[in-house]
Amino acid sequence: MAESPAAPPRDARPITLRDLAGMEVQRLAGVGPKTLTGLHHLGIESILDLVSHYPRRYLDRTRQATIRDLRAGEEGMVLATVQSIESRRVRGGRSMVMATIGDGTGRLRLSFFNQGWRVKQLPIGTEAVFHGKVDEFRGQRQMTNPVVDLIGTRTGRIIPVYPQSEKANLSTWELGDLVAQALRRCQPRGLAEPLPAWLRDRHGLVDRATALRGIHEPASMAEMAQARRRLVFDELLRIQVALVRAKRELERSALGIEHSADRGLLDRYLGRLPFPLTRAQDRAIAEIRSDMTRPLPMHRLLQGDVGAGKTVVAVATLLTAIEGGHQGALMAPTEVLAEQHAIGLRRDLAGLTVADREGGLFPERELRLALLTNRTTGVERTRVLTDLAAGAIDLVVGTHALIQSGVGFRSLGAVVIDEQHRFGVEQRAALRVANEDGRVPDVLVMTATPIPRTAAMTVYGDLDVSVLDELPPGRTPIVTSWARTDAEVDAVWELVRNEVAGGRQAYVVCPLIDESEKLEVASANEVFERLRAVDLAGLSVELLHGRMPSAAKESVMAAFRSGDVDVLVATTVIEVGVDVPNATVMVILDADRFGIAQLHQLRGRVGRGSYASRCVLVGAEPTPDGVARLEALVRSTDGFELAEVDLDLRGEGTIMGERQKGQNDLRLASLRRDREWVAHARDAAFALVDGPGGLDAHPQLVDEVDLVLRDDDQEQLLKG
Numbered sequence: 075m076a077e078s079p080a081a082p083p084r085d086a087r088p089i090t091l092r093d094l095a096g097m098e099v100q101r102l103a104g105v106g107p108k109t110l111t112g113l114h115h116l117g118i119e120s121i122l123d124l125v126s127h128y129p130r131r132y133l134d135r136t137r138q139a140t141i142r143d144l145r146a147g148e149e150g151m152v153l154a155t156v157q158s159i160e161s162r163r164v165r166g167g168r169s170m171v172m173a174t175i176g177d178g179t180g181r182l183r184l185s186f187f188n189q190g191w192r193v194k195q196l197p198i199g200t201e202a203v204f205h206g207k208v209d210e211f212r213g214q215r216q217m218t219n220p221v222v223d224l225i226g227t228r229t230g231r232i233i234p235v236y237p238q239s240e241k242a243n244l245s246t247w248e249l250g251d252l253v254a255q256a257l258r259r260c261q262p263r264g265l266a267e268p269l270p271a272w273l274r275d276r277h278g279l280v281d282r283a284t285a286l287r288g289i290h291e292p293a294s295m296a297e298m299a300q301a302r303r304r305l306v307f308d309e310l311l312r313i314q315v316a317l318v319r320a321k322r323e324l325e326r327s328a329l330g331i332e333h334s335a336d337r338g339l340l341d342r343y344l345g346r347l348p349f350p351l352t353r354a355q356d357r358a359i360a361e362i363r364s365d366m367t368r369p370l371p372m373h374r375l376l377q378g379d380v381g382a383g384k385t386v387v388a389v390a391t392l393l394t395a396i397e398g399g400h401q402g403a404l405m406a407p408t409e410v411l412a413e414q415h416a417i418g419l420r421r422d423l424a425g426l427t428v429a430d431r432e433g434g435l436f437p438e439r440e441l442r443l444a445l446l447t448n449r450t451t452g453v454e455r456t457r458v459l460t461d462l463a464a465g466a467i468d469l470v471v472g473t474h475a476l477i478q479s480g481v482g483f484r485s486l487g488a489v490v491i492d493e494q495h496r497f498g499v500e501q502r503a504a505l506r507v508a509n510e511d512g513r514v515p516d517v518l519v520m521t522a523t524p525i526p527r528t529a530a531m532t533v534y535g536d537l538d539v540s541v542l543d544e545l546p547p548g549r550t551p552i553v554t555s556w557a558r559t560d561a562e563v564d565a566v567w568e569l570v571r572n573e574v575a576g577g578r579q580a581y582v583v584c585p586l587i588d589e590s591e592k593l594e595v596a597s598a599n600e601v602f603e604r605l606r607a608v609d610l611a612g613l614s615v616e617l618l619h620g621r622m623p624s625a626a627k628e629s630v631m632a633a634f635r636s637g638d639v640d641v642l643v644a645t646t647v648i649e650v651g652v653d654v655p656n657a658t659v660m661v662i663l664d665a666d667r668f669g670i671a672q673l674h675q676l677r678g679r680v681g682r683g684s685y686a687s688r689c690v691l692v693g694a695e696p697t698p699d700g701v702a703r704l705e706a707l708v709r710s711t712d713g714f715e716l717a718e719v720d721l722d723l724r725g726e727g728t729i730m731g732e733r734q735k736g737q738n739d740l741r742l743a744s745l746r747r748d749r750e751w752v753a754h755a756r757d758a759a760f761a762l763v764d765g766p767g768g769l770d771a772h773p774q775l776v777d778e779v780d781l782v783l784r785d786d787d788q789e790q791l792l793k794g
């Protein structure tokens with residue numbers, strides 16, 4: 075049903091996105107049943123859907139040439155008419171369509187491989203824009219598989235090309251016309267502007283109406299770029315406002331612990347370390363302590379590459395809580411890691427004392443540490459649980475067993491979660507549970523899987539972030555190589571033998587098998603048997619995989635740590651955290667099956683001591699993406715740089731994982747291309763939320779956040 079174009083009352087308020095969302099698209103003139111079905115296929119129901127159906131690309135006809143001017147070897151674009159077209163069968167039953175086009179200045183041959191439908195699309199006499207690379211075939215210029223745009227009657231210098239679908243059966247100019255009509259109808263009342271002027275000025279952003287016109291009907295590519303910038307900003311800002319608002323609400327409602335600023339215990343610990351802190355460690359500890367001494371609960375993420383020294387920062391956090399008489403918990407994702415942490419902490423904290431608040435004979439007592447995993451059973455378990463509840467244990471190290479019911483603390487002051495990516499959302503949330511007095515512990519989440527800063531702002535947007543961007547001095551960089559040929563692989567085992575002969579140790583990581591852990595274990599067994607019997611015969615080789623009983627795992631790890639085992643053949647159970655400085659070789663089999671982050675993690679198991687270390691990626695026939703990944707690993711040892719490469723290769727969809735799926739607001743914005751804008755949007759969100767009047771001063775914006783990021787999206791965004 076067509077809406078009469080009568081002018082609205084003069085004082086009508088400007089149109090909001092919510093208004094547009096409430097108007098059905100069939101109210102536009104010319105939307106009959108066929109068009110409507112097509113629009114619905116594209117997911118377009120409302121006028122808002124329509125105007126946010128952005129062009130996929132643009133035909134820049136200022137770059138249009140005539141056929142006469144086309145040069146072989148260069149890209150070109152011409153507007154021309156089809157003069158002949160025919161389909162032929164070629165070898166293997168495939169088809170080839172040959173066409174000739176002309177524009178009055180000359181003729182050009184086109185060939186399309188396996189696109190038989192072109193005959194129907196381009197009957198003789200059709201006018202279209204053709205673009206592609208010009209090549210020469212038997213002295214004649216031609217284009218192979220050019221891009222074809224039917225532009226109908228569209229004129230103008232820049233022509234938008236809309237995303238379409240076969241089913242929708244709508245031409246790009248039909249879509250363009252509908253959008254143009256919708257925007258025209260908005261003109262009398264104008265579009266409401268959710269951003270304050272100062273914010274638009276600060277970032278040089280055009281207003282909303284200009285942006286919508288500029289994205290759909292740009293007069294130049296520069297105008298389009300400006301429009302895009304504004305719309306990208308809007309998308310990113312909505313997400314950041316949702317995150318920052320949630321963060322502030324949490325802070326308002328939660329009661330934290332105001333930890334003591336005394337640093338006697340911390341300084342005694344730091345003073346005993348055989349090394350000075352790196353500047354990055356110093357900075358991170360200062361940031362954490364500043365959070366902890368405030369009454370708000372801390373929710374902080376510590377990002378640091380493998381080997382950056384996150385453990386020291388974790389201990390500093392826990393000791394800050396313990397100093398004031400609270401308890402600390404360090405949670406690791408696996409038993410192997412929890413046990414390793416317990417060993418390290420027992421060594422580093424031995425003999426440290428804390429104030430005895432239970433009225434013992436002496437003012438001080440020894441700091442007490444306990445390990446709690448699923449292997450802690452029977453009497454030992456009962457003792458640990460009793461002591462935790464009584465406050466007789468200051469620091470507990472464990473796995474997720476720590477958050478099982480029945481584990482109670484006297485006063486849990488700080489929780490550090492190591493290697494966060496192994497933990498689920500619920501597990502993280504469970505540790506935020508309040509103490510009996512209603513105060514929640516401070517939480518530090520650590521991850522060695524660096525994600526680009528901008529992605530972190532979105533994925534962990536409700537957390538504050540500290541970064542260890544500096545490795546302790548004196549590390550010899552790990553030299554990484556890629557073994558593809560049989561000879562190169564043989565050389566790998568030679569290298570392992572040589573290192574072992576020199577007193578060092580090696581890891582061999584078995585192929586990753588997605589389908590099942592069972593198959594993975596089988597393949598690991600096979601690799602293990604072969605290496606022990608053939609390639610590494612005579613060396614002490616042991617196997618470690620996730621399905622072994624934990625006692626067996628721990629005894630293998632202990633033997634490897636003590637140097638009794640030369641070579642550890644393992645599945646990815648050794649991916650995170652394992653620290654054996656004497657190990658200098660990491661061999662990763664079928665390396666192209668692993669992702670960049672995982673390879674980088676695995677590689678980080680070596681190069682932890684003062685010896686020169688090597689990592690060899692074994693992979694014979696990787697996919698193109700696999701090649702790019704392996705080459706990136708060979709080229710760089712910087713986790714943050716690799717994270718950027720990963721983002722480029724995989725796109726944000728994967729990096730954001732589940733979280734991104736439910737989120738439909740990122741239509742134009744790309745966390746890759748628009749990195750800097752993520753940061754701007756985050757700054758702006760803080761400025762708005764914390765500014766005079768808070769978000770209440772920006773009702774329009776709040777309304778858009780709630781409209782566009784529907785409830786489930788917001789929930790999705792804030793989870794974790």
Ligand code: ADP
Nearest residue numbers: 349350351352379380381382383384385386546
């Ligand atoms: P990650 O960040 O991977 O958890 P760790 O905390 O395990 O790193 O530290 C890796 C190694 O570096 C450990 O052996 C640790 O003792 C050592 N280390 C940590 N900080 C420093 C420092 N400031 N100077 C020298 N070595 C350090």
Ligand code: MG
Nearest residue numbers: 384385492651
């Ligand atoms: Mg660690």
